[in-house]
């Protein structure tokens with residue numbers, strides 16, 4: 378145990394020295410403990426902060442060799458502390474929406490903090506995405522740079538039962554591959570768990586690219602079915618329907634903007650849809666491929682989760698971003714692999730209950746090319 382703590386201290390010392398290189402300001406909640414960590418392999422660079430275990434940036438070349446950052450976010454940690462757009466965090470303990478902020482587990486009713494109208498979203502107001510995680514291990518260079526972050530969610534946090542140990546590892550490997558590996562164990566009581574990474578992508582990159590929205594990006598989703606969501610973006614009917622014949626059908630590569638005017642993500646026009654990923658949940662399988670013809674950049678996402686929420690940044694609206702850029706509607710998209718939305722209130726969906734002795738395991742792999 379002492380070894381682990383020492384390692385954490387050493388990691389923080391490394392972070393502190395990288396901060397003194399002038400990259401980031403550190404003011405705000407838990408500033409002394411919060412840092413920015415770079416994972417670098419050649420000209421591929423990924424930055425992560427332990428504030429909300431956030432993915433801050435991914436820099437890679439385009440087809441002409443120009444480097445750019447393809448993740449939406451902010452320039453400084455101080456700005457991330459104010460973030461209300463969920464730029465890049467791990468959301469939990471149960472991400473996405475929970476109807477009326479309530480559920481029943483083992484015969485007991487739990488009430489959560491409601492932070493999305495009458496409902497709870499992304500685990501409540503000040504959960505995983507707005508806390509300082511502990512840096513367990515950090516290796517910034519070499520063949521396979523990585524960082525492992527740890528968060529203990531306490532019994533009763535945002536209303537959830539029992540304490541939970543959560544780890545997230547971001548790992549870079551060649552060529553241009555980013556793995557995100559999450560696990561969790563319930564320490565004392567059963568609890569629902571459903572984590573997700575809420576990163577917005579624009580493969581055009583910052584600089585020239587972000588001025589363009591993502592409507593011209595081509596998307597392919599390995600999903601033949603979707604969970605029907607209502608106006609509150611809840612799967613109230615419990616229905617799963619085929620995408621065939623709907624504007625949600627991305628089984629063949631299709632520009633994101635081709636039919637976007639025909640869909641509403643809740644109260645605004647745009648995608649905020651939950652797809653059932655084809656194949657066997659629990660096994661790594663292809664989820665999505667996205668290509669931006671203008672830059673030549675593409676990403677391929679693999680994951681082991683049952684569903685993926687595809688969101689087109691419908692609520693971005695003169696939102697301050699990096700380098701003085703302003704993000705408007707459709708400036709980025711998310712591909713949030715996860716379990717079924719509101720599974721805690723839908724026995725017809727696969728259970729998200731994690732009991733002591735069981736392991737929650739969520740793996741994502743992004744393969745970039747250009």
Ligand SMILES: *[C@@H]1O[C@H](CO)[C@@H](O)[C@H](O)[C@H]1NC(C)=O
Pocket residue numbers: 455456459
């Ligand atoms: C954070 O928000 C507060 C309140 O709106 C504002 O005064 C402050 O300037 C913001 N900080 C940053 C770094 O944007």
Ligand SMILES: *[C@@H]1O[C@H](CO)[C@@H](O)[C@H](O)[C@H]1NC(C)=O
Pocket residue numbers: 525544546560561562736
């Ligand atoms: C979760 O991941 C961490 C970090 O990689 C690892 O140390 C731990 O053993 C994992 N937990 C389980 C239950 O596998």
Ligand SMILES: *[C@@H]1O[C@H](CO)[C@@H](O)[C@H](O)[C@H]1NC(C)=O
Pocket residue numbers: 645691692694706
């Ligand atoms: C964007 O902001 C403008 C001005 O505040 C507002 O009129 C418009 O409804 C907003 N659009 C969305 C999608 O929120």
